[in-house]
Amino acid sequence: xxxxxxxxxxxxxxxxxxxxxxxxxxxxxxxxxxxxxxxxxxxxxxxxxxxxxxxxxxxxxxxxxxxxxxxxxxxxxxxxxxxxxxxxxxxxxxxxxxxxxx
Amino acid sequence: xxxxxxxxxxxxxxxxxxxxxxxxxxxxxxxxxxxxxxxxxxxxxxxxxxxxxxxxxxxxxxxxxxxxxxxxxxxxxxxxxxxxxxxxxxxxxxxxxxxxxxxxxxxxxxxxxxxxxxxxxxxxxxxxxxxxxxxxxxxxxxxxxxxxxxxxxxxxxxxxxxxxxxxxxxxxxxxxxxxxxxxxxxxxxxxxxxxxxxxxxxxxxxxxxxxxxxxxxxxxxxxxxxxxxxxxxxxxxxxxxxxxxxxxxxxxxxxxxxxxxxxxxxxxxxxxxxxxxxxxxxxxxxxxxxxxxxxxxxxxxxxxxxxxxxxxxxxxxxxxxxxxxxxxxxxxxxxxxxxxxxxxxxxxxxxxxxxxxxxxxxxxxxxxxxxxxxxxxxxxxxxxxxxxxxxxxxxxxxxxxxxxxxxxxxxxxxxxxxxxxxxxxxxxxxxxxxxxxxxxxxxxxxxxxxxxxxxxxxxxxxxxxxxxxxxxxxxxxxxxxxxxxxxxxxxxxxxxxxxxxxxxxxxxxxxxxxxxxxxxxxxxxxxxxxxxxxxxxxxxxxxxxxxxxxxxxxxxxxxxxxxxxxxxxxxxxxxxx
Numbered sequence: 001x002x003x004x005x006x007x008x009x010x011x012x013x014x015x016x017x018x019x020x021x022x023x024x025x026x027x028x029x030x031x032x033x034x035x036x037x038x039x040x041x042x043x044x045x046x047x048x049x050x051x052x053x054x055x056x057x058x059x060x061x062x063x064x065x066x067x068x069x070x071x072x073x074x075x076x077x078x079x080x081x082x083x084x085x086x087x088x089x090x091x092x093x094x095x096x097x098x099x100x101x102x
Numbered sequence: 103x104x105x106x107x108x109x110x111x112x113x114x115x116x117x118x119x120x121x122x123x124x125x126x127x128x129x130x131x132x133x134x135x136x137x138x139x140x141x142x143x144x145x146x147x148x149x150x151x152x153x154x155x156x157x158x159x160x161x162x163x164x165x166x167x168x169x170x171x172x173x174x175x176x177x178x179x180x181x182x183x184x185x186x187x188x189x190x191x192x193x194x195x196x197x198x199x200x201x202x203x204x205x206x207x208x209x210x211x212x213x214x215x216x217x218x219x220x221x222x223x224x225x226x227x228x229x230x231x232x233x234x235x236x237x238x239x240x241x242x243x244x245x246x247x248x249x250x251x252x253x254x255x256x257x258x259x260x261x262x263x264x265x266x267x268x269x270x271x272x273x274x275x276x277x278x279x280x281x282x283x284x285x286x287x288x289x290x291x292x293x294x295x296x297x298x299x300x301x302x303x304x305x306x307x308x309x310x311x312x313x314x315x316x317x318x319x320x321x322x323x324x325x326x327x328x329x330x331x332x333x334x335x336x337x338x339x340x341x342x343x344x345x346x347x348x349x350x351x352x353x354x355x356x357x358x359x360x361x362x363x364x365x366x367x368x369x370x371x372x373x374x375x376x377x378x379x380x381x382x383x384x385x386x387x388x389x390x391x392x393x394x395x396x397x398x399x400x401x402x403x404x405x406x407x408x409x410x411x412x413x414x415x416x417x418x419x420x421x422x423x424x425x426x427x428x429x430x431x432x433x434x435x436x437x438x439x440x441x442x443x444x445x446x447x448x449x450x451x452x453x454x455x456x457x458x459x460x461x462x463x464x465x466x467x468x469x470x471x472x473x474x475x476x477x478x479x480x481x482x483x484x485x486x487x488x489x490x491x492x493x494x495x496x497x498x499x500x501x502x503x504x505x506x507x508x509x510x511x512x513x514x515x516x517x518x519x520x521x522x523x524x525x526x527x528x529x530x531x532x533x534x535x536x537x538x539x540x541x542x543x544x545x546x547x548x549x550x551x552x553x554x555x556x557x558x559x560x561x562x563x564x565x566x567x568x569x570x571x572x573x574x575x576x577x578x579x580x581x582x583x584x585x586x587x588x589x590x591x592x593x594x595x596x597x598x599x600x601x602x603x604x605x606x607x608x609x610x611x612x613x614x615x616x617x618x619x620x621x622x623x624x625x626x627x628x629x630x631x632x633x634x635x636x637x638x639x640x641x642x643x644x645x646x647x648x649x650x651x652x653x654x655x656x657x658x659x660x661x662x663x664x665x666x667x668x669x670x671x672x673x674x675x676x677x678x679x
């Protein structure tokens with residue numbers, strides 16, 4: 001990639017849109033993941049009893065659905081990002097490429 | 103029991119996390135590993151696995167002609183396949199046997215470990231996966247050194263790769279020897295040599311193609327076997343979690359009663375498996391440990407290397423998605439298997455023995471999943487699960503060796519020593535010689551460390567990856583102001599700090615070096631919070647104060663790196679570098 005092409009891509013509106021959109025979404029999900037995981041760890045560190053509280057008459061505690069929930073959440077946010085990146089962002093990337101190489 | 107449990111990454115960390123022996127003391131399953139009677143069904147099944155994988159290696163060898171084939175399997179691996187291979191790298195025998203054993207002993211705490219190992223994946227996906235693919239060719243140093251002076255940054259990256267790989271490798275080799283003693287009834291020495299020799303054959307002849315396929319097959323076998331066990335356990339309770347948990351609590355209470363506890367204490371002991379127990383010693387340790395797990399994942403060289411085996415950024419993203427799905431699913435299964443072991447193993451006298459007046463599992467608590475396999479599937483299934491556990495170690499060791507060999511041949515030999523002028527044939531030759539050397543070293547270290555508590559080595563591997571590799575890689579991708587000087591000094595400080603603080607922490611200072619309890623200069627269980635912060639700070643400080651000409655060049659190169667990392671324009675095509 002030579003310098004003029006680099007400048008052309010860097011200044012193109014499609015590239016700027018791609019960059020802002022993807023960075024924003026990536027960081028948003030990263031923060032969501034950090035909040036969920038460290039929220040869980042903080043709960044364990046300071047309020048163990050919350051997770052050990054029974055849900056109903058039986059032995060099932062709130063900790064079980066919360067723990068399973070963190071696992072499912074992890075899988076779901078990853079999938080959401082990948083599906084969006086592989087469609088919307090890849091289409092945008094393709095547009096940037098086409099404009100650059102034309 | 104620390105020794106038995108320390109077969110791999112998970113337990114190593116868990117043992118560190120807790121004051122030595124504290125949490126697992128409940129089951130009092132300590133003691134030397136005894137050799138089991140030779141298990142011919144298991145050996146037969148394992149033999150079958152070995153023969154099948156050798157055929158794959160033969161097929162892969164025909165395709166491994168250039169250095170690129172050796173490092174990345176020619177880039178022809180799909181996202182789905184690579185996802186399974188990554189999951190295979192991550193689901194070590196330690197996760198399988200260790201986590202199910204931890205769940206059996208402590209219930210809910212086992213789930214907390216699993217979650218820690220899973221949460222690093224999204225971060226890797228959101229901020230790094232596609233950039234890695236677009237910038238790199240063979241090793242993570244390709245990415246970390248992209249716009250910097252090649253020699254110093256490559257040397258740092260190769261050094262930290264080899265350190266991480268070495269600690270990880272020792273742990274796996276020692277773990278392999280101990281496990282095989284347990285599972286097959288073979289001598290430790292033979293076990294270590296068998297693992298070393300087979301691994302060398304896979305890597306030497308089949309390179310990344312063979313390593314990946316061995317990993318994929320193993321991942322499928324492990325997921326299949328674990329699914330079957332979880333299914334059998336759940337079907338016994340009509341697929342009701344409440345039923346499984348209620349019975350487990352009842353069993354734990356009964357055990358507590360027979361140990362002479364009052365009815366109230368016994369009831370409390372039973373219910374304790376349903377919530378967090380002693381997992382967290384203090385909040386700082388909890389956070390530090392969480393950081394090592396979360397960010398260590400994004401700095402493990404043998405995992406990062408897998409991003410270069412797929413043809414595009416799209417496939418790289420698919421790989422992490424599938425890896426996350428399989429790993430998450432696997433941890434849910436181990437949770438069910440652990441509870442299943444409470445109900446079917448702890449209640450069956452065939453699996454129990456009394457040693458020093460305490461009741462424990464035959465072969466140690468790590469045998470929980472193995473005994474459960476026999477309980478739900480008979481002798482043949484027991485053989486199957488034992489063989490899968492061995493295959494798992496073999497595959498992980500092969501992946502580690504491959505990444506160590508690449509660091510030497512690609513980063514040191516080809517880039518630093520030959521200044522990028524090495525031809526593919528000589529580079530391939532160097533990787534093969536390194537593989538041989540690493541294989542021999544691994545066997546020797548495995549023998550030398552047989553009696554050693556290997557727990558700290560695994561935790562060290564994760565902590566170093568989080569403190570040295572991750573900060574350098576992360577900032578080089580996302581921060582324009584970083585310079586060569588910042589990268590090298592910051593990375594080396596992170597590496598040194600993580601090693602030193604681990605040595606000064608209770609698990610090494612007190613448990614391994616034998617100092618008195620409570621005298622460890624560094625009181626927390628994981629160094630990551632401090633060493634990782636130090637690395638980030640040092641990279642920042644030594645970059646902003648860097649007024650050299652090289653620093654100008656480093657910053658000027660950022661735009662080109664950014665555009666390539668985000669659009670893939672100019673990226674290596676993977677199949678033909």
